Amino acid sequence: MVLDAEFLSRIQFAFTVGFHILFPTLNLGLALFLAIMEGVWLKTRNPKYLELCKFWTKIFALTFGMGVVSGIVMSYELGTNFGRFTEAVGGVLGSLFAYEVLSAFFLEAGFLGVMLFGWNRVSPKLHYAATFLVMIGTAISAFWIMSANSWMQTPAGYELKNGIFIVKSWWDVIFNPSVHVRFFHMMLASYITTAFVIAAVSAYYLLRKRHVSVAKTCMSFAMWAALIVVPAQILMGDAVGLEVHKYQPLKTAAIEGVWETGGSKPLLLFAVPDQEKQKNFFEIKIPYGASLINTHSLDGELLGLKSVPPKEQPYVPLVFYSFRIMVGIGMLFLLIALTGLYLRIRKRLYESKTFLRICMLVAPLGFLATISGWVTAETGRQPWVVYGLLTTADGASIIPTVHVATSLTLFITVYVIIFGFYLYYLFKTIRK
Numbered sequence: 001m002v003l004d005a006e007f008l009s010r011i012q013f014a015f016t017v018g019f020h021i022l023f024p025t026l027n028l029g030l031a032l033f034l035a036i037m038e039g040v041w042l043k044t045r046n047p048k049y050l051e052l053c054k055f056w057t058k059i060f061a062l063t064f065g066m067g068v069v070s071g072i073v074m075s076y077e078l079g080t081n082f083g084r085f086t087e088a089v090g091g092v093l094g095s096l097f098a099y100e101v102l103s104a105f106f107l108e109a110g111f112l113g114v115m116l117f118g119w120n121r122v123s124p125k126l127h128y129a130a131t132f133l134v135m136i137g138t139a140i141s142a143f144w145i146m147s148a149n150s151w152m153q154t155p156a157g158y159e160l161k162n163g164i165f166i167v168k169s170w171w172d173v174i175f176n177p178s179v180h181v182r183f184f185h186m187m188l189a190s191y192i193t194t195a196f197v198i199a200a201v202s203a204y205y206l207l208r209k210r211h212v213s214v215a216k217t218c219m220s221f222a223m224w225a226a227l228i229v230v231p232a233q234i235l236m237g238d239a240v241g242l243e244v245h246k247y248q249p250l251k252t253a254a255i256e257g258v259w260e261t262g263g264s265k266p267l268l269l270f271a272v273p274d275q276e277k278q279k280n281f282f283e284i285k286i287p288y289g290a291s292l293i294n295t296h297s298l299d300g301e302l303l304g305l306k307s308v309p310p311k312e313q314p315y316v317p318l319v320f321y322s323f324r325i326m327v328g329i330g331m332l333f334l335l336i337a338l339t340g341l342y343l344r345i346r347k348r349l350y351e352s353k354t355f356l357r358i359c360m361l362v363a364p365l366g367f368l369a370t371i372s373g374w375v376t377a378e379t380g381r382q383p384w385v386v387y388g389l390l391t392t393a394d395g396a397s398i399i400p401t402v403h404v405a406t407s408l409t410l411f412i413t414v415y416v417i418i419f420g421f422y423l424y425y426l427f428k429t430i431r432k
Contacts, residue, residue: 003401003405004401005081005396005397005398005399005400005401005403005404006392006393006396008401008404008405008408009077009081009082009396009397009404010392010396011408012077012081012404012407012408012411013074013077013081013082014375014378015408015411015412015415016070016073016074016077016411016415017074017374018371018374018375019070019415019419020067020070020071020074021370021371021374022367022370022371023063023064023066023067023070024067024071024138024141024142024190025189025190025193025194025366025367025370026063026190026193026194026197026367027060027063027064027067027138027190028138028139028142028187028190028191028194029190029191029192029193029194029195029197030056030059030060030063030194031060031131031134031135031138031139032135032191032194033056033194033198033221034053034056034057034060034131034135035128035131035132035135036221037049037052037053037056037221038053038127038128038131039128041053042124042125042128048213048214048217049217051211051214052214052217052218054119055214055429056198057115057116058429059426059429059430061112061116062422062425062426062429063422064108064112066418066422069418070415070418073411075097080397080399081396081397081399081404082385082395082396082397083397084394084395084396084397085385085390085392085394085395085396087164088163088164088165088386088390088395089152089165089386089390091164091165091166091167092151092158092165092167092173093148093151093152095167095170096144096147096148096151096173096174097144097148099144100140100141100144100145100148103140103144104137104138104140104141104143104144105137105141107133107134107136107137107140108134108137108138108141111129111130111131111133111134111137112130112134114126114127114130115127115130115131115134118130139187142183142186142187142190143179143183146179146182146183146186147173147174147175147176147179147183149182149377150176150177150178150179150182150183151173151174151176151179152381152385152386152387153176153178153182153247153248153377153381153387154176154177154178154179154243154247154248154387155176155386155387155388155389156169156172156173156176156177157169157170157171157172157173157174157176158173160389165386177243177246177247178240178243178244178247181236181239181240181243182240182243182377184236185233185236185237185239185240185373188229188232188233188236189233189366189369189370189373190370191225191229192226192229192230192233192330192333192366192369193366193367193369193370194366195222195223195225195226195229195366196222196226196333196336196359196362196363196365196366197363197366198218198219198221198222199218199219199222199223199226199359199363200359200360200362200363201215201218201430202215202216202218202219202222202359203215203219203355203356203357203359203360204360204430206219206350206356207353207356207357207360212350215350216350219349219350219359220344220349223337223340223341223344223349226333226336226337226340227337227338227340227341230330230333230334230337231334233330234330234334237327237330238293241293241294242294242295242296244380245294245295245302247387248380248381248387249302249303250303250305250307250308250312250313250314250380251314251319251376251377251380251381252294252302252303253302253303253304253305254305254313254314254315254316254319254320254380255319255320255323255376255380256268256290256294256302257271257273257280257283257316257320258290258302258303258304258305259278259279259280259304259305259306260304260306261301261302261303261304261306261307262301262302262304263291263299263300263301263302264287264288264291264298264299264300265288265289265290265291265300265302266283266285266286266287266288266289266290267285267286267288267289267290267292267293268280268283268284268285268290268320269284269285269286270282270283270284270324271283271284271285271320272317273316273317273320275310275313275315275316275317278305278306278310290302311383312383314379314380314381314382314383315379315382318375318379319375319376319379319380322372322373322375322376322379323372323373323376325368325369325372326369326372326373326376329365329366329368329369329372330369332362332365333362333365333366333369336358336359336362339355340355343355
């Protein structure tokens, strides 16, 4: 591992995109939550729903602003740190990003003002229309971003001319083989993350016996949502795994720690992959598990990492462990959702202090699971930035290492400060 400009550029982009994804993840779920709750308020005219809408709209606005600020810098990084990549794929990804701005971001930004400041200035139905359109805008934005990233994972609808990707079919580019399952996988991840954030804030109020009526409503909604979306995410994760095995078998090999090609591969619950020795140590495994999960057959064949030279393999330990962090958090969320159902049946959902404290403690885990999933997806396709066609090394700009190191240091410093202010105002809003 050499700390050259390419490696530092990868770290810098991973840091900035990882920081940015925190905010759209929450806002995608909050937009749906607000649309549902405001719709209930319009139907019932119960002031409780209006109160919670106004409260969560403040958090949505704060998070939306952070998402915009943190996302702008990434477009510059693509040009400065990955100029050769931008030159090669600009005709494909540039248009997808433009579609995202024209069809989604303008929709969000245009109606966000009405959503935030129109409570007493426009009719309730018009305000709800603005909220609904903001929700639609966030979902469309997520689709275009996922389409662009999925094209890099499973490129389609292109032809290569002198190292430049030329679009042959926009339909095939946009609706590339992996975009459907990956889009819904990301949306469900956002809904799960938001559900447990709402549960955490509700638990905070219930433990302090403040805003109890609103807190009970939000907690009830969050636990019902978790009970629906967590199992749905497990099923969607299975669909994503099948797509990955079909189009990126080496990523599957890294996820499962499979070094030798063959069938009837065990599922490794834990292991210590050694990239240098090309083997695993301290394996805890379930026979046939990996083959069954990835091929739906006990004797299904998995491609081994040794089928390619070591320099063409992803960095296995990072892919292996990040995937298990994501899955482990998902299983924990399922357990909490089922516990919530049990407590609801026992009529103790709002009174169990232990459960409420657990809900507060797990609030950050949805974000950690989302980032772990992205680490798995992005690190697992290395050394390719466009899978099988363009390596990350060939896409990186030729710039002095010291310049990247300096900008990386500045980014980390500034982002930590900005995130500190965000958390300060977030917690202040919740306490107030």
